[in-house]
Amino acid sequence: MKGDVHDRTCPSRTLLDRIGDTWSMLVVIALADGSLRYSELAARVDGVSPKMLTQTLRALERDGLLTRTVHPVVPPRVDYALTDLGSSLLDLMRGLEDWAETHIGEVVEARNAYDAR
Amino acid sequence: MKGDVHDRTCPSRTLLDRIGDTWSMLVVIALADGSLRYSELAARVDGVSPKMLTQTLRALERDGLLTRTVHPVVPPRVDYALTDLGSSLLDLMRGLEDWAETHIGEVVEARNAYDAR
DNA sequence: CGGCATCCCCCGGGATACTG
């Protein structure tokens, strides 16, 4: 079964929102090299608030893109790791990251030119 | 010069927001095969309101991803076309579209499983 | 440590109506 993002009623539309989300991208990329704890993610994803981090992690977990593992120890320890499905997004996410970092110069120039008109 | 999306102060962060935006993606993909008029875009990008379409087009134009050409005729005619920079995003956008459409089934299953817990 | 709850403000974005 194939979705159609051009159909406004297709669920794949909501998926486009999720994978296009900045926090989602940064979290997925952060987990590229293996599982991380909540606090490690908070440190790596610069600027994210606890609320948004939790919200993003829950959404990604619900969509089956990552797993959440609670270790019953004191102090608590919770690990997050990409699923196979989540890993299949890595190349795409890194592609977007790379495009943004590579072309940001041109875009800033274009913005300046546009604003100066 | 290279940006760093992991730095919250880097302008490439705003760029990540823009290219991750659902309307931006759909507009860029719609323009893949050549220029389109405003009304043609409105028809192809299912569900977009005039306000969001205009807003999205202005943002993409400002970032140098597409050009806006006004023909001084009656009735008015305005064409939108990707720049080279915009075209360089096409593979990435189509990759995201394809991923979403291919994996939407698995994701819907994952959501149902999660919600049933 | 890893959250969830609450408050609150701002603005994204839809609907509708009007114009060059």
Next chain:
DNA sequence: CAGTATCCCGGGGGATGCCG
């Protein structure tokens, strides 16, 4: 045709405080 203008509501998202 290709927008702009206005209204208005819902929710995104930050700050703060509490808990197991």
